[in-house]
Amino acid sequence: FALLVSKNFTKPFHTPIEYGKHIAQLSNMLCDGKIMVQTFGDFKRGRRTTEARLARNNLIPTLKDAVPGDLSLVFPYRIMLDIKEMLYALDKVTPGIASDETLLYGVEVKFYSNKVVVDKHFETNIKGLRAIGDGASVTRGLMQASANGLSVAKSILSKQKK
Structure with missing residues (x-):
């Protein structure tokens, strides 16, 4: 499933498309145009998911060419908080969603x-x-x-x- 975080900006800011493009460009730069994957455990701890940690994870990425990384180098802090908050809320409905082993793929930017x-x-x-x-x-x-x-x-x- 996808978690989308909407952002509505206020004045004086007037370039939300460029802002979204910048986030997408950061991700593409860090992953050479591929999708980034990070465990929720690493996401919460503020550390990069490495190949070694991903290999020890019980959940195996379905996107085989996904690049282990650190979504905090891409997402603004408030968006990261929203993602974390939503996963914890979903965990109350579906226990295990906020497991350290849950895989997060990113980023998807929609306009x-x-x-x-x-x-x-x-x-x-x-x-x-x-x-x-x-x-x-x-x-x-x-x-x-x-x-x-x-x-x-x-x-x-x-x-x-x-």
Whole structure:
């Protein structure tokens, strides 16, 4: 599963796309364009996951070309805190998620635009045209996009029944 941490900036900051690109560039620089992997135990302790520690880990990376590393060299501190907090919260629901052996892959940087104006039925100002899902920047991920699709389908069906 993926943990996405959204960041909404305030004035005077006005270049969030460049900020996200910078995070992606740091990761690419450190891992030669590959994905970084770090155990949650190393993440919590603020140390780099090494090949040797990863080899001793009971969980084996499914991404074979992932590079062991230190996500703290990529993520800003507040984003790291959010990830840690979320894993601890998930651990209460699914014990073991916040295990020292859990593998974290990073980074994934997503850019969203909130320019599409829709009503409560996701209809645009063009009658009958609806904007739904990630592609329309209405949702943030597969689960939200799925729920959004079902909601819009129900809305369309209820209009047809009238």
